[in-house]
Amino acid sequence: MALTLLQNLALGDTASSQTTSTICEPTAAANEHQLFMTGNWFASSSADGGAHWSFVNPFTRFPASAGGFCCDQVVLYNPRHRIWIWLLQYSTAANGENLFRLAISREATFGSWYYWDFTPRGVNASWTGNWFDYPDMAFTDANLFVTFNMFKGDNWQRAIVFRFPLATLAAGTSLGYRQWSTTGNGSIRLCRGPGATMYMGSHNSASQVRVLKWADANTSLSWNDVNVRSWLAGAYFAPGPGGVNWLGRLDSRITGAWVGAGIIGLMWSANRDGSHPLPYIRVARIRTSNITLIDEPDIWSRTSAWAYPAAAANAQGVAGFTAFYGGGTRHPGHVVGVKSATGWDTTLTSTSTHSPPDQSWGDYLSCTPHNASSSQWVASGYTLQGGTARRNIEPRYVRFRA
Amino acid sequence: MATKKSSTTTVRTGSKSAGKPTEDSTARARSAATAAKTPSAADLDLRDRLKAGPRRPAGPPLVGDVMTRSAMEALRNEVVPEPTEPRNRKGRK
Numbered sequence: 001m002a003l004t005l006l007q008n009l010a011l012g013d014t015a016s017s018q019t020t021s022t023i024c025e026p027t028a029a030a031n032e033h034q035l036f037m038t039g040n041w042f043a044s045s046s047a048d049g050g051a052h053w054s055f056v057n058p059f060t061r062f063p064a065s066a067g068g069f070c071c072d073q074v075v076l077y078n079p080r081h082r083i084w085i086w087l088l089q090y091s092t093a094a095n096g097e098n099l100f101r102l103a104i105s106r107e108a109t110f111g112s113w114y115y116w117d118f119t120p121r122g123v124n125a126s127w128t129g130n131w132f133d134y135p136d137m138a139f140t141d142a143n144l145f146v147t148f149n150m151f152k153g154d155n156w157q158r159a160i161v162f163r164f165p166l167a168t169l170a171a172g173t174s175l176g177y178r179q180w181s182t183t184g185n186g187s188i189r190l191c192r193g194p195g196a197t198m199y200m201g202s203h204n205s206a207s208q209v210r211v212l213k214w215a216d217a218n219t220s221l222s223w224n225d226v227n228v229r230s231w232l233a234g235a236y237f238a239p240g241p242g243g244v245n246w247l248g249r250l251d252s253r254i255t256g257a258w259v260g261a262g263i264i265g266l267m268w269s270a271n272r273d274g275s276h277p278l279p280y281i282r283v284a285r286i287r288t289s290n291i292t293l294i295d296e297p298d299i300w301s302r303t304s305a306w307a308y309p310a311a312a313a314n315a316q317g318v319a320g321f322t323a324f325y326g327g328g329t330r331h332p333g334h335v336v337g338v339k340s341a342t343g344w345d346t347t348l349t350s351t352s353t354h355s356p357p358d359q360s361w362g363d364y365l366s367c368t369p370h371n372a373s374s375s376q377w378v379a380s381g382y383t384l385q386g387g388t389a390r391r392n393i394e395p396r397y398v399r400f401r402a
Numbered sequence: 403m404a405t406k407k408s409s410t411t412t413v414r415t416g417s418k419s420a421g422k423p424t425e426d427s428t429a430r431a432r433s434a435a436t437a438a439k440t441p442s443a444a445d446l447d448l449r450d451r452l453k454a455g456p457r458r459p460a461g462p463p464l465v466g467d468v469m470t471r472s473a474m475e476a477l478r479n480e481v482v483p484e485p486t487e488p489r490n491r492k493g494r495k
Contacts, residue, residue, distance in 0.1 A: 018443070021450045040453075041446065057440060062426060064438035071453075104423070114423040123418060134460060149460045156460050163415070174422050180415040186461015206466035214415075222412040230466060230477060235456075251457055252464065274478025291408070299486045306486070325488055335488045346488040358454035390450045 003338050003345045006376065007050055007399040010350070010385075011037060015044040015053035020393035022356045023249065026380035027366035028397050029077040029084070034110050036084060037380060038073035039395050043086070045111060050397060056111075058088055065117060066098045067091030074137040078144070079371035081170035082107040085144060087137050096129040096153065097121065102146070104169050114172050120150065123160070123179060130157055134363075138190035138198070142166060142216040145198045147188045150181070159188045161200065161221070163214065180221050185210055187253035192368060193260035193313030199288070201254045201266040206231055209254070209266055209284060211291050224291040228284045231270040236279045238305030238327030240355045246332050247279055248359035250307055255364055256281075256321055260313025262288050265339075267309040267321065270298075278305040278327055299337075299344055303328045306335075310365040315374030318402055322367045322379035331355045334381030336367075338402040349398050352384040376401040 021040035028037045035046040035053075043056035059069045070091035077084055084105040092098045099122075103115035120130035132148040139145065146162040160181040168175050182188075185202035200212040207230040212223040233252035239245050247269075256267030264286040271279050280300030286293055299306050304327045311321040319339040325346075326332035331354055337346035370376035381396040441449065 019440075019446060021446070021453065023450070023453050041441075041449075059440040060438045062438070068438060103426070113426045115426060116420045116423050118420065122420075151458070154458050156458070159461065161415075172423050172425075175420040176417060177420060178415045178417050180413065184462065186459075202461070203464055206464050219417075220412050220414050222410050224410050225408045229480060232474070232477070233464065249455065249457055251460075253460060273480075274474045275480045275482050291410075297483050300482070301485050301487055303487070333488070337486075337488070343483060344486050346486055348488045348490045351490075358451060360454035363457065390447065 003336070003347050003400060003402060005336070005347060005349065005398065005400050007397065008349050009050050009397045011044055011053055011395040011397065015055055016042040016395060017055040017057070018391045020395065021390050022358060022393060023360055023362055024382045024393050024395060025072060025362070025364050026382055026395045027074045028378050028380040029075045029368055030378045030399065031077050031079065031107060031371055034107065035397060036075045036077070036086070037395060037397055038075050038086070039382070040071050043073065047110065062088070062101060062103065062115065065090055065101070066093045070098065072133065072135050074135050074366065076137055076139065076368060077371060078139055078166055080141070081166050083170045084110065085137065085169070086113065087135050087146065089132060089135060092131045096131065098131040100132050100135065100148070102164070104172065106170070116175055134187060136188070136190045138192045139166060140198050140216050141196045143198070144169060145190050147190055147200070149186055156186060158183045159186050159202070161188060161214070178219060188212065189254040189257040189266070191257040191259035191264055192311065193258050193317065194315055195259060199259045199264045201257050201264070203252065203254065206233065211264060211286060226284070226286055226291060226293055228293065229296055231282050232273050234271050236269070236271050238278050240327045240331055241329065242355060244355035245359045246326055246355050246361045247305060247307055249362050250279065256309035256311035258311040258313040258319050259288065260319065261317025263294065263317070264288055265311060265319050267311055269307040269309070276300045277302060279307055281306045281309045281323060297339070297343060299323070301325070304330050308362050308365055310367045310379070312367040312369055312377060314369045314377055320367055320377035320379070320400065320402070322365045322381055322398070324361065326352070332361055332383065334383055334396055336379050336398050336400050349381055350383045350394070350396055353386055354384045354388045354392070356384065357388040370399055373401070
């Protein structure tokens, strides 16, 4: 199964208005002609398939709320309801609380948004001084799912899962939703792929994952635990040219998750160990039928580190992913890949000319099926081009197929 | 690889209402733009530096996540798949 890059577009200064960060956290989505990309601290849209991009200022596009727009964003396009979904995380106000904004734009009026705000105390009156961080977003046939970690100060409190009916989001009427939270697991990651059940993943330990399952038809949620091969986290280290450790911020949370063709896939960054000389991507594939382990086709290299995977299944259930690859003789590079019969077919889209000065990178990427062409994926990435300043960050929109 | 399925735990979820959305017409966005401010380039430079460094722990401590010599040794003889090296290929710009 050969991988083909169909679009490999760098977003220039006009698209990002130079409001980029070395911790860029880009996400991207597309329909046939409309494209939208977000990152720290920009958004950008195209109405002509990526030929031209327009900067959208996330600080000023919406009214100021809480402590003002902060950072994390996620964008998706839902083809069934023909809506764009844009999630924005706001900074904490003086009371230590923030909010997230869920904005919707219909395909026919792309760029005109309506939105709902969600505060910690709006969800639970006892969650005073709490704030949302690290969003994930994905949908099933009928619902949009959003996950967050919640903190009080710098202390983690819980992970929360929201479920919003897509039909109501599209209609723009009064929004009833469901939610569930847990103190047992953090950083719950949502599986991207077709179907009427949302699967989610989180670590229980360094040798066991929890697979959570929430069907569109159910108001209850369930989980099973799956043992996986042991791995290590700790302080990640993958020095590149000049000895720069671009993985100084990396941790082990699950960042990539897909479901398709009866398979749940979970991906995370693991540290070096006796079998892997550099940090690498752990992969666990699990059957949806009985939630048991199929195999663990990890992605690793003897010469460079792999990190920050994001993944999605296309309409045929094939897994595609996006990640970074660097260290050794390489500055951080952006890679997309697809699962093949024997492993992974991967291609560099761009390699940085420099490594980050503050030894930081990440914290996440996005990969989503391309709705107009069901066998394709859309992925976000970024590299440093021409210098080490945050303005030298070059976000990247990539469309690819197997 | 044959593995035994673990027991299933089921929990209830809660319901809430978020009400109607806020309409964001162009006129409203223009007035909002005057209320919300874009940080200066220097402010963003500072944000970039402040964001660097290790992330805050985001969940319960992971059992077994200790990089000891014995842990490294235990993983030394794992059967692992072949390494993956990406191809250096460019698509259409």
